[in-house]
Amino acid sequence: MHDTSPLIALADLISSGVRTLDATYSQQGVPFPSLDGPYSPGPLDTDATVTAATQLIIAAAHQLIATVQQPVMTLLNYAPATCMTSAMGLVTDVHVPDALKDNPEGLHVDQIGAKVDIDPKKLARVLRYLATRHVFKEVAPDVFANNRVSSALMKSQPLEQLKLDKLRQYDGASAAALVGHMTDEGLRSNGYFVEFVRDSPKGVDAPFNLAFNTKASIWEWFEEPGNEWRGRRFATAMTGNYNPRVFMEGYDWNSLERGSVVVDVGGGIGTTVLNLAQAYPHVKYIVQDLEKVVGEPAQKYWQEQAPELVSNGIVTLQGHSFLEPQPVKGATVYFLRLILHDWRDSKCLEILQHLRAAAAPSSKLIVFDMLMPYACPDPAGPSPTPFPLLANLGIAAGGFATALDLQMMSSFTGQERTLSQFSALGDATGWKLESVKPGPLAAMIFYPV
Ligand SMILES: C[S@@+](CC[C@H](N)C(=O)[O-])C[C@H]1O[C@@H](n2cnc3c(N)ncnc32)[C@H](O)[C@@H]1O
Incomplete structure (x- = not known):
């Protein structure tokens, strides 16, 4: 039993979290970043106190909304959520954040439309939908500007170059590349999600195969003529979306x-x-991947970043x-x-068996992957989060893992796994789980048995 009502407890969590953020930024003499300003990485982005407070605020705020909002309104907000995916997909595909780059005061939608070759009337509706959800801002009727969120979607080259070079348009822009992938291959695959899960169609590995009318895996499909730019976009998407600390600190490399x-x-x-x-x-x-x-993409990357190491x-x-x-x-x-x-499990077993066959008795295997957190507390232990939050902090922590899990089902035949599922994959292939370092990507260290 708790003395405080869930409503008051949620409001208190938000209030104390905000005070923590305010105090931490004040101590460092850094202003808290404005939602209206352009995005740039800040010195406190990865600070542990800031991260913990931010997670509690987000978890509590989402739960507070779900608590106070009429249930039917919650359903009606969630049901058309693909509008968000489509709108994000459009602005990413036609480079709207890049078109607004040097115009902090905003541009009329007629000017934006002319720059990105899109009908301004349709574009205004898309941008207003997004601005209402804090992606872009509408600074005057039909005048839009980047805000902190939309500017994080900018690519790395001038607009004219982006339009000219489809293959390399996402180079150096990992966030835009991941959004591009999720709102393109991901969105289309999700269109067949219900059919796939409900009907288990024979011979179909993933909704992706239905969406793109192919028997190929997404990796084979990326290599087909015409899809090279998508494969390259996916490779770029993988380059920057985790803080290097998660793997630098996941193992004692110095040893x-x-x-x-x-x-x-x-x-x-x-x-x-x-x-x-x-x-x-x-x-x-040794970096191994498909040819x-x-x-070319890896050669170019290393030429730019550190040719001497190669x-x-x-x-x-x-x-x-x-x-x-x-x-x-x-x-x-x-x-x-x-x-x-x-x-899927059968392929993971193949991958792990090949590594086990090559391993020496002293070799180690490190698996960096997300751990799937249950939304409920572990019945064996105390709840890891304050009342009345979900055990996985809802959207704040479990949100990305559960969303990625469904993306893995839609496009890749894969899944996010719990720790015991990873451990079982190891046990079945001669790898014993030795230790786990939790984090946004857990580091699971195995030794051969
Ligand atoms: C989700 S990405 C992860 C990339 C990288 N490990 C990282 O964390 O940035 C998956 C990678 O697996 C590679 N891949 C897919 N099938 C492969 C295969 N059969 N052999 C080797 N690499 C493969 C893809 O090209 C892609 O680079």
């Missing part, structure tokens, strides 16, 4: 002896390894499918970052 070999299996263009190799250059790194990924042999880019036997035997560390969540 590795000189000349140890670390293999990033399915490492994309090598973003994770770039951070590691710059911090721990006494180790040799198309470790080919030329002096600290980093090697290697084309390899993790569904085939692992060519690097006895590596000190094999790691998989955001790989297992793309695949």
